[in-house]
Amino acid sequence: MSRRDGVLLLATGLVLGLSLVQGSAAALDLTSQTLTPYRSCTLAGTPAATTVVTDATVKEASAGTNFGTATTDVISSATVADQRTYVRFDLTACSPAIPASAIVRLATLRLYLTGLPAVCRTLDVFRVTAAWTEAGVTWTNQPFGTILNTPASGTRSTAVSVGTPVGCTNRVAGYVTGGDVTTDVAAFVAGSAPNFGWMIRDDVEASATTRTTTFSAKNLGTIARVPELVVTYVVVP
Amino acid sequence: MSLARRAVPPIGLVLGGVLIASAASLGLSSDTLGAGSTATPRCTSASLSILQNLSAGTVISVTVATLPATCGGGTLQVAVNNGIATGSGSAVIPAGGGAVTVTLGSAPARRVTDQVDLVVVGP
16 A cells, blocks of 8 residues: 555545544434324224224113114113113234333224214213123123113213213214223233223113214224224333 | 555544544443433323324324424424325424324325324424
8 A cells, every 4th residue: 555545545534534423423413302202003993894893782672682783883871771882992903013011192982973962961981891792792791781870980981971052072973072091091002901892871871861872883884984992102112 | 456455454444443433422331332222302291182084085184183382393294004005294383282284195095903103303
Protein backbone atom coordinates (compact mmCIF):
# COMPACT_ATOMS: atom_id res chain seq x y z
CA MET A 1 0.00 0.00 0.00
CA SER A 2 1.39 3.37 -0.92
CA ARG A 3 1.43 6.33 1.42
CA ARG A 4 -1.04 8.07 -0.82
CA ASP A 5 -3.38 5.12 -0.56
CA GLY A 6 -3.01 5.12 3.18
CA VAL A 7 -3.83 8.80 3.49
CA LEU A 8 -6.82 8.37 1.26
CA LEU A 9 -8.09 5.41 3.23
CA LEU A 10 -7.45 7.17 6.52
CA ALA A 11 -9.42 10.16 5.32
CA THR A 12 -12.17 7.89 4.12
CA GLY A 13 -12.09 6.12 7.40
CA LEU A 14 -12.49 9.36 9.30
CA VAL A 15 -15.40 10.33 7.15
CA LEU A 16 -16.93 6.91 7.52
CA GLY A 17 -16.24 7.01 11.19
CA LEU A 18 -17.86 10.36 11.68
CA SER A 19 -20.74 9.37 9.49
CA LEU A 20 -21.34 6.14 11.33
CA VAL A 21 -21.05 7.78 14.70
CA GLN A 22 -23.47 10.43 13.60
CA GLY A 23 -25.71 7.71 12.23
CA SER A 24 -25.68 5.91 15.52
CA ALA A 25 -26.48 9.08 17.32
CA ALA A 26 -29.36 9.74 14.96
CA ALA A 27 -30.68 6.25 15.49
CA LEU A 28 -30.42 6.67 19.21
CA ASP A 29 -32.51 9.78 18.93
CA LEU A 30 -35.47 7.44 18.63
CA THR A 31 -35.28 6.97 22.36
CA SER A 32 -36.34 10.55 22.77
CA GLN A 33 -39.15 10.25 20.22
CA THR A 34 -42.56 9.79 21.70
CA LEU A 35 -44.13 6.64 20.27
CA THR A 36 -47.49 5.43 21.46
CA PRO A 37 -48.44 2.04 20.03
CA TYR A 38 -51.80 0.31 20.34
CA ARG A 39 -53.26 -2.74 18.70
CA SER A 40 -56.83 -3.85 18.39
CA CYS A 41 -58.58 -7.01 17.39
CA THR A 42 -62.12 -6.80 16.11
CA LEU A 43 -64.24 -9.91 16.07
CA ALA A 44 -67.33 -9.59 13.91
CA GLY A 45 -70.17 -11.98 13.28
CA THR A 46 -69.60 -12.44 9.60
CA PRO A 47 -70.28 -14.55 7.68
CA ALA A 48 -73.42 -15.78 9.38
CA ALA A 49 -72.04 -19.31 9.56
CA THR A 50 -68.98 -18.30 11.55
CA THR A 51 -68.41 -19.97 14.88
CA VAL A 52 -66.14 -17.19 16.07
CA VAL A 53 -69.21 -15.29 17.17
CA THR A 54 -72.16 -17.09 18.68
CA ASP A 55 -75.44 -15.56 19.78
CA ALA A 56 -78.85 -16.78 20.78
CA THR A 57 -81.97 -15.50 22.47
CA VAL A 58 -83.71 -17.54 25.14
CA LYS A 59 -87.42 -17.03 25.68
CA GLU A 60 -89.36 -17.68 28.84
CA ALA A 61 -92.53 -18.21 26.83
CA SER A 62 -90.83 -20.89 24.72
CA ALA A 63 -88.68 -22.28 27.45
CA GLY A 64 -87.53 -25.44 25.73
CA THR A 65 -86.92 -23.99 22.27
CA ASN A 66 -83.57 -22.91 20.90
CA PHE A 67 -83.40 -19.71 18.83
CA GLY A 68 -79.76 -19.87 17.82
CA THR A 69 -80.53 -19.34 14.15
CA ALA A 70 -82.76 -16.32 14.64
CA THR A 71 -81.89 -13.10 12.84
CA THR A 72 -82.52 -10.96 15.91
CA ASP A 73 -81.20 -10.91 19.44
CA VAL A 74 -83.94 -9.84 21.82
CA ILE A 75 -84.06 -8.61 25.37
CA SER A 76 -87.53 -8.26 26.78
CA SER A 77 -89.17 -7.68 30.10
CA ALA A 78 -92.72 -9.00 30.19
CA THR A 79 -95.00 -11.10 32.32
CA VAL A 80 -94.04 -14.73 31.75
CA ALA A 81 -92.45 -13.66 28.47
CA ASP A 82 -89.01 -12.38 29.39
CA GLN A 83 -86.23 -12.79 26.87
CA ARG A 84 -82.48 -12.77 27.32
CA THR A 85 -79.62 -12.85 24.85
CA TYR A 86 -76.39 -14.82 25.08
CA VAL A 87 -73.40 -13.81 23.01
CA ARG A 88 -69.83 -15.02 22.87
CA PHE A 89 -66.73 -14.04 20.89
CA ASP A 90 -63.87 -16.49 20.45
CA LEU A 91 -60.85 -14.39 21.32
CA THR A 92 -58.50 -17.14 20.16
CA ALA A 93 -59.53 -16.24 16.61
CA CYS A 94 -57.64 -12.96 16.84
CA SER A 95 -54.67 -12.99 14.52
CA PRO A 96 -52.08 -12.37 15.72
CA ALA A 97 -53.14 -13.88 19.01
CA ILE A 98 -53.51 -11.52 21.92
CA PRO A 99 -50.69 -12.43 24.31
CA ALA A 100 -51.76 -13.42 27.81
CA SER A 101 -49.45 -10.71 29.07
CA ALA A 102 -51.11 -8.00 27.00
CA ILE A 103 -52.66 -5.06 28.78
CA VAL A 104 -56.25 -4.72 27.62
CA ARG A 105 -56.95 -1.02 27.46
CA LEU A 106 -60.52 -1.20 26.22
CA ALA A 107 -62.97 -3.88 25.16
CA THR A 108 -66.27 -2.83 23.72
CA LEU A 109 -69.26 -5.04 23.07
CA ARG A 110 -71.09 -3.62 20.07
CA LEU A 111 -74.59 -4.70 19.20
CA TYR A 112 -76.67 -3.09 16.49
CA LEU A 113 -79.89 -1.72 17.87
CA THR A 114 -82.95 -2.13 15.62
CA GLY A 115 -85.89 -1.91 17.98
CA LEU A 116 -86.20 0.32 21.04
CA PRO A 117 -88.65 0.44 23.93
CA ALA A 118 -90.82 3.51 24.39
CA VAL A 119 -89.30 4.15 27.79
CA CYS A 120 -85.69 4.12 28.95
CA ARG A 121 -84.62 0.64 29.94
CA THR A 122 -81.37 -0.49 31.43
CA LEU A 123 -79.90 -3.62 29.92
CA ASP A 124 -77.51 -5.50 32.18
CA VAL A 125 -74.54 -7.38 30.76
CA PHE A 126 -73.29 -10.29 32.84
CA ARG A 127 -70.21 -12.42 32.31
CA VAL A 128 -71.34 -16.00 31.81
CA THR A 129 -69.65 -18.55 34.03
CA ALA A 130 -70.70 -21.81 32.41
CA ALA A 131 -70.64 -23.20 28.91
CA TRP A 132 -73.53 -22.92 26.47
CA THR A 133 -73.90 -23.46 22.75
CA GLU A 134 -75.62 -21.46 20.10
CA ALA A 135 -77.59 -24.46 18.88
CA GLY A 136 -78.45 -25.77 22.30
CA VAL A 137 -79.14 -22.97 24.75
CA THR A 138 -82.76 -22.49 25.82
CA TRP A 139 -84.55 -20.65 28.59
CA THR A 140 -84.69 -23.87 30.53
CA ASN A 141 -81.02 -24.87 30.33
CA GLN A 142 -79.41 -21.42 30.24
CA PRO A 143 -76.31 -21.03 32.41
CA PHE A 144 -77.87 -18.44 34.72
CA GLY A 145 -81.02 -20.45 35.40
CA THR A 146 -84.62 -19.42 35.10
CA ILE A 147 -85.15 -17.35 38.21
CA LEU A 148 -86.08 -13.84 37.14
CA ASN A 149 -83.86 -10.90 37.97
CA THR A 150 -81.07 -13.32 38.74
CA PRO A 151 -78.17 -12.70 38.89
CA ALA A 152 -78.51 -9.48 40.80
CA SER A 153 -77.96 -6.24 38.94
CA GLY A 154 -75.06 -5.40 41.18
CA THR A 155 -72.99 -8.21 39.74
CA ARG A 156 -73.25 -7.03 36.14
CA SER A 157 -70.18 -6.25 34.08
CA THR A 158 -71.70 -3.21 32.46
CA ALA A 159 -75.04 -1.72 31.54
CA VAL A 160 -76.54 -0.07 28.49
CA SER A 161 -79.35 2.46 28.48
CA VAL A 162 -81.81 2.16 25.58
CA GLY A 163 -85.13 3.75 24.72
CA THR A 164 -86.60 6.44 22.55
CA PRO A 165 -87.22 9.17 25.14
CA VAL A 166 -84.84 12.03 25.69
CA GLY A 167 -82.39 11.04 28.39
CA CYS A 168 -81.79 7.50 27.20
CA THR A 169 -78.20 6.95 26.10
CA ASN A 170 -79.13 4.99 22.97
CA ARG A 171 -82.21 6.50 21.36
CA VAL A 172 -81.95 5.54 17.70
CA ALA A 173 -81.05 2.52 15.63
CA GLY A 174 -77.36 1.80 15.34
CA TYR A 175 -74.54 0.34 17.33
CA VAL A 176 -75.05 0.88 21.03
CA THR A 177 -72.61 2.83 23.09
CA GLY A 178 -71.65 1.93 26.61
CA GLY A 179 -70.85 -1.75 26.27
CA ASP A 180 -67.56 -1.57 28.15
CA VAL A 181 -66.47 -5.10 29.00
CA THR A 182 -62.81 -4.36 29.50
CA THR A 183 -62.51 -6.08 32.87
CA ASP A 184 -64.05 -9.30 31.57
CA VAL A 185 -61.93 -9.43 28.43
CA ALA A 186 -58.79 -8.71 30.41
CA ALA A 187 -59.63 -11.74 32.54
CA PHE A 188 -60.27 -13.86 29.45
CA VAL A 189 -56.97 -12.82 27.90
CA ALA A 190 -54.99 -13.35 31.09
CA GLY A 191 -56.60 -16.73 31.58
CA SER A 192 -57.99 -15.87 35.00
CA ALA A 193 -61.56 -16.45 33.81
CA PRO A 194 -62.94 -18.77 31.12
CA ASN A 195 -64.57 -17.10 28.15
CA PHE A 196 -68.21 -18.12 28.03
CA GLY A 197 -69.31 -14.72 26.77
CA TRP A 198 -72.09 -12.59 28.17
CA MET A 199 -75.76 -12.69 28.97
CA ILE A 200 -77.83 -9.57 28.49
CA ARG A 201 -81.16 -9.05 30.21
CA ASP A 202 -83.45 -6.25 31.21
CA ASP A 203 -82.49 -4.79 34.56
CA VAL A 204 -86.03 -5.39 35.82
CA GLU A 205 -87.63 -8.48 34.37
CA ALA A 206 -91.32 -9.40 34.45
CA SER A 207 -92.54 -5.92 33.60
CA ALA A 208 -96.32 -5.62 33.57
CA THR A 209 -95.97 -3.69 30.32
CA THR A 210 -93.87 -5.48 27.77
CA ARG A 211 -90.57 -3.67 27.13
CA THR A 212 -88.57 -5.07 24.25
CA THR A 213 -85.20 -4.21 22.78
CA THR A 214 -84.09 -5.81 19.54
CA PHE A 215 -80.61 -6.16 18.08
CA SER A 216 -79.39 -7.57 14.79
CA ALA A 217 -78.12 -11.11 15.21
CA LYS A 218 -75.23 -12.72 13.44
CA ASN A 219 -77.65 -14.75 11.38
CA LEU A 220 -79.14 -11.63 9.83
CA GLY A 221 -76.10 -11.69 7.59
CA THR A 222 -75.89 -7.91 7.24
CA ILE A 223 -72.23 -7.12 7.54
CA ALA A 224 -72.72 -3.56 8.76
CA ARG A 225 -74.96 -4.71 11.62
CA VAL A 226 -73.28 -7.81 12.99
CA PRO A 227 -72.38 -8.20 16.66
CA GLU A 228 -68.82 -7.05 17.31
CA LEU A 229 -66.24 -7.12 20.03
CA VAL A 230 -63.43 -4.60 19.74
CA VAL A 231 -60.43 -5.24 21.96
CA THR A 232 -57.74 -2.59 22.20
CA TYR A 233 -54.58 -3.62 23.92
CA VAL A 234 -50.89 -2.96 24.40
CA VAL A 235 -48.29 -5.65 24.01
CA VAL A 236 -45.86 -5.75 26.89
CA PRO A 237 -42.28 -6.41 25.72
CA MET B 1 -1.79 -6.85 -4.72
CA SER B 2 -4.68 -5.15 -6.41
CA LEU B 3 -6.07 -1.90 -5.12
CA ALA B 4 -9.19 -3.65 -3.93
CA ARG B 5 -7.26 -6.20 -1.97
CA ARG B 6 -5.05 -3.53 -0.47
CA ALA B 7 -8.07 -1.54 0.62
CA VAL B 8 -9.62 -4.24 2.76
CA PRO B 9 -7.41 -4.23 5.87
CA PRO B 10 -7.47 -0.46 6.46
CA ILE B 11 -11.25 -0.30 6.12
CA GLY B 12 -11.51 -3.09 8.61
CA LEU B 13 -9.34 -1.14 10.97
CA VAL B 14 -11.39 1.98 10.45
CA LEU B 15 -14.63 0.12 11.06
CA GLY B 16 -13.08 -1.35 14.14
CA GLY B 17 -12.33 2.12 15.30
CA VAL B 18 -15.86 3.18 14.63
CA LEU B 19 -17.25 0.34 16.67
CA ILE B 20 -15.02 1.30 19.54
CA ALA B 21 -16.14 4.87 19.17
CA SER B 22 -19.77 3.85 19.11
CA ALA B 23 -19.34 1.66 22.13
CA ALA B 24 -17.67 4.47 23.94
CA SER B 25 -20.45 6.86 23.10
CA LEU B 26 -23.01 4.34 24.30
CA GLY B 27 -21.14 3.75 27.48
CA LEU B 28 -21.12 0.03 26.92
CA SER B 29 -18.40 -2.05 28.49
CA SER B 30 -18.19 -4.50 25.60
CA ASP B 31 -18.65 -4.47 21.86
CA THR B 32 -22.10 -6.03 22.08
CA LEU B 33 -24.71 -3.63 20.83
CA GLY B 34 -28.34 -3.74 21.71
CA ALA B 35 -27.72 -5.06 25.18
CA GLY B 36 -29.49 -2.21 26.85
CA SER B 37 -33.03 -0.93 26.81
CA THR B 38 -34.80 2.28 27.52
CA ALA B 39 -38.35 3.32 28.07
CA THR B 40 -39.94 4.98 25.09
CA PRO B 41 -42.01 7.94 26.16
CA ARG B 42 -45.70 7.78 25.25
CA CYS B 43 -48.22 10.55 24.95
CA THR B 44 -50.92 8.50 26.64
CA SER B 45 -51.82 5.17 28.14
CA ALA B 46 -55.51 5.96 27.96
CA SER B 47 -58.22 3.62 26.74
CA LEU B 48 -58.39 4.66 23.13
CA SER B 49 -61.52 3.75 21.23
CA ILE B 50 -60.78 2.27 17.82
CA LEU B 51 -63.67 1.83 15.42
CA GLN B 52 -63.66 0.79 11.81
CA ASN B 53 -65.94 2.55 9.39
CA LEU B 54 -67.45 0.41 6.66
CA SER B 55 -68.66 0.98 3.16
CA ALA B 56 -69.99 -1.86 1.05
CA GLY B 57 -68.40 -4.43 3.28
CA THR B 58 -64.95 -2.88 3.32
CA VAL B 59 -63.10 -0.87 5.92
CA ILE B 60 -62.60 2.58 4.45
CA SER B 61 -61.45 4.45 7.53
CA VAL B 62 -60.68 4.09 11.20
CA THR B 63 -61.86 6.47 13.89
CA VAL B 64 -59.72 6.75 16.98
CA ALA B 65 -61.50 8.54 19.78
CA THR B 66 -60.73 9.72 23.31
CA LEU B 67 -57.29 10.92 22.28
CA PRO B 68 -56.05 13.19 25.05
CA ALA B 69 -54.62 16.63 24.51
CA THR B 70 -51.19 15.28 25.39
CA CYS B 71 -51.19 13.56 21.97
CA GLY B 72 -52.23 16.76 20.17
CA GLY B 73 -49.90 17.64 17.32
CA GLY B 74 -48.70 14.05 16.99
CA THR B 75 -49.21 12.00 13.87
CA LEU B 76 -51.59 9.07 14.11
CA GLN B 77 -50.57 6.21 11.85
CA VAL B 78 -53.07 3.40 11.33
CA ALA B 79 -52.86 0.06 9.56
CA VAL B 80 -55.69 -2.46 9.14
CA ASN B 81 -54.90 -6.08 8.36
CA ASN B 82 -57.62 -8.65 7.80
CA GLY B 83 -55.19 -11.49 7.14
CA ILE B 84 -55.48 -11.15 3.38
CA ALA B 85 -55.29 -7.47 2.62
CA THR B 86 -54.11 -4.35 4.37
CA GLY B 87 -54.91 -0.68 4.35
CA SER B 88 -53.11 2.17 6.01
CA GLY B 89 -53.16 5.91 6.45
CA SER B 90 -52.22 8.71 8.77
CA ALA B 91 -53.55 11.96 10.12
CA VAL B 92 -52.45 14.70 12.46
CA ILE B 93 -54.12 14.81 15.86
CA PRO B 94 -55.69 18.19 16.69
CA ALA B 95 -54.07 20.20 19.42
CA GLY B 96 -56.83 19.48 21.87
CA GLY B 97 -56.95 15.75 21.13
CA GLY B 98 -60.38 14.21 20.66
CA ALA B 99 -61.38 11.97 17.77
CA VAL B 100 -59.50 11.51 14.52
CA THR B 101 -60.68 9.62 11.48
CA VAL B 102 -57.94 8.19 9.31
CA THR B 103 -58.88 7.36 5.73
CA LEU B 104 -57.19 4.24 4.45
CA GLY B 105 -55.32 4.22 1.17
CA SER B 106 -56.92 0.92 0.27
CA ALA B 107 -60.01 -0.64 1.81
CA PRO B 108 -59.63 -4.22 3.05
CA ALA B 109 -62.78 -6.32 3.22
CA ARG B 110 -64.48 -6.79 6.54
CA ARG B 111 -63.83 -10.28 7.83
CA VAL B 112 -64.63 -12.17 10.99
CA THR B 113 -61.45 -10.89 12.56
CA ASP B 114 -59.03 -8.18 11.73
CA GLN B 115 -56.32 -6.26 13.40
CA VAL B 116 -55.72 -2.55 13.67
CA ASP B 117 -52.27 -1.31 14.56
CA LEU B 118 -51.87 2.29 15.44
CA VAL B 119 -49.05 4.40 16.67
CA VAL B 120 -48.94 8.02 17.65
CA VAL B 121 -45.64 9.56 16.60
CA GLY B 122 -44.82 12.58 18.68
CA PRO B 123 -45.78 15.19 19.60
